[in-house]
Amino acid sequence: MTDIATRVYNHTWKIDPIVRSVLDTDFYKLLMGQTIFNRHRTTRVTFGIHNRSTRIRLADIIDIGALREQLDHVRSLSLTRGESTWLRGNMFYGKRQMFSPDYIAWLEGFRFPAYHLEKWDGQYELSFEGPWVETTMWEIPALAIINELRSRAVLKDMGKFELQILYARAMARVWEKVEFLKTLAPVNIADFGTRRRHGFLWQDWCVQALIEGLGEGFLGTSNCLIAMRREVEATGTNAHELPMVYAALARNEQELRWAPYQVLADWQEDYDGNLRVILPDTYGTSGFLAHAPDWVAHWTGIRIDSKDPVEGGEEAIAWWRTRGQDPRDKLAIFSDALDADEVARIHHAFKGRIRLGFGWGTLLTNDFRGLAAHGALDPISIVCKVISANGRAAVKLSDNPTKAMGPAAEIERYKRVFEVGEQVARRAVV
């Protein structure tokens, strides 16, 4: 058991880099990476950091030298032998390897590509340009570094005991949530909190707390390194970047409309019918479901990510019914700004009607709300998203207009093509 307060107090960058392994990333980056490797090796994609919490002037808080040091450290990493062995050992139901020898060989040779960094109006402009299969790897480490450097900037001015009490309070808070979640048993919860975590050690602690506290109710963690070290399941499927790039590359409106389904068609081929969880909201859930070919309704589950979760779940149940499916065989995974009370609300709404899974993210691994003066450790809403593919602007709409991304004219075009009407705005907490 690591004494986090001591480590934080003593940390020097040389012994405590923020990202310490190629595997300190979300599992779905590797799953998507393999599909990109198989099908889109020459596609070039630019990713960029976007801080939606504009009131937090990150460039005033985080030293640019420290940021470069951490990013450069990531560029020095390569997959270790043990990590490679662990990846090879990940199987679907003990039968089929998740990762092909080719992809693992590529990953062994992989080094993080160059980044572009400058300051603009109190924020960092941090972007990654290059082959998609490489730039995609930056999303999680870049976010984790910015989030942890922000924490460290606050922590460095705190005394030894202030730190110990800070972590004592944060631990007690996590544990109270875990004890509460236990009362919902059976409940299935996974850690999805890598990107906006308070820090690596803290995420590792949270995962261990879930292992001990939830027992059977703990599904695993999206973080590959922690999954490997703590010997739990690595969890994840796919994300918005696939439909966003497929859409950006569409040569006409027909291809654009089809892009989200083409992602699924490729995916089920690559994963041989495993990992079939739909992420339907990239260009509006309702339109996606209405126009989906019938084979999509045969997929195992759905991820509800930007709509009110109860509304989103009801919509999925109704849709499955119209397609002749029994919702009780289906899985709904909730992952948007979850906290314990929200898990309970969703759990009570759907228990017995559908299988449930919860991807608990930032409010698991970074709930320091109110624990530092002026909310200096409160989590922020920061993302790393596709900006363009082969020079063409990428667009995301989602079910929440405050999360829409892309040039205004393109957003309008996508809304028209995907027949997205009025959307209800929800505040993006994290």
Added chain:
Amino acid sequence: MTDIATRVYNHTWKIDPIVRSVLDTDFYKLLMGQTIFNRHRTTRVTFGIHNRSTRIRLADIIDIGALREQLDHVRSLSLTRGESTWLRGNMFYGKRQMFSPDYIAWLEGFRFPAYHLEKWDGQYELSFEGPWVETTMWEIPALAIINELRSRAVLKDMGKFELQILYARAMARVWEKVEFLKTLAPVNIADFGTRRRHGFLWQDWCVQALIEGLGEGFLGTSNCLIAMRREVEATGTNAHELPMVYAALARNEQELRWAPYQVLADWQEDYDGNLRVILPDTYGTSGFLAHAPDWVAHWTGIRIDSKDPVEGGEEAIAWWRTRGQDPRDKLAIFSDALDADEVARIHHAFKGRIRLGFGWGTLLTNDFRGLAAHGALDPISIVCKVISANGRAAVKLSDNPTKAMGPAAEIERYKRVFEVGEQVARRAVV
């Protein structure tokens, strides 16, 4: 910084004895020990443990083998060279050594004497019979061992994270009290919590929290080992055992009445006018003050230990005034069952009227109230007191009849001799 949860989880007796040094005791035991060494080397005194919290059946909770092991370990201890050096270096105002070369030489050769242990009605009967100068040394280690073995009996069934959360909650609680006490500044607080501490590591943590949290407001700790290691003041003066033994040895009622004052006469001679803090309540504060010779009023201060503290403070102020003393030059030390709110109440009652000091004990070093199921870690009211001196029963009355000790007939005789009337009972919390 020690990660207490880990140490508690991993502890095995061999590497984690409860009492690890002759100096893991209260400073006043050595100050009193020196007076006993100088004046009463042949006096034989029996001490015995008494658990006033009879509902807690200690013999059912603590294994007798473990108790013997810990007590035997104490008997293997001797003063180390560094400890001896530290004792020699303790001076009054940098001028006069507190401990004589003779007494330190004796202490270097000292080994804890035999103990007598048996079970009776769910409790341990643990007593120490022999030369006073030796048996007096058992009080603090015996109590610390029983209290910590009780904690360990509860902790051993807890999981790794349960333990970490337990300490996280206890730490947050201590820190909240410290932050509250800081608002009273200037305030003078010392740790008096060795005997009924949750555990050694925990007391050590609490002292460090006071050092960082209170700054100038932290006076020091009564624990010699911690004072030495943390480089803070060792605090303490004298206790009830001196008047109790002097009284038990009195050959007639005149000597008995005089005994409490004889203690002070010897003390001021031995300590050359330093450490002049009266402990007036052994046989009732009011009678003690009324009959005190005038030189007692010239002493620096008073310790209020068993009366309602505000009442006791007012009584001392009034008494000093009748003796022509200015209370603002005087010091009142409060030490009975203090907690932060009680410190604040006393502080507000006397601030500006008298100098104040607070000896914060059990509710500093053992406030785990409500943190384990069924209050299994709530502190108990357990003491180690003089039972007899040279075969004659010892008696304590104090200002709180629930704390009276000794044979009933002797209690009545003492009440008559010391003219103690009706007393108000106060619940003994710790």
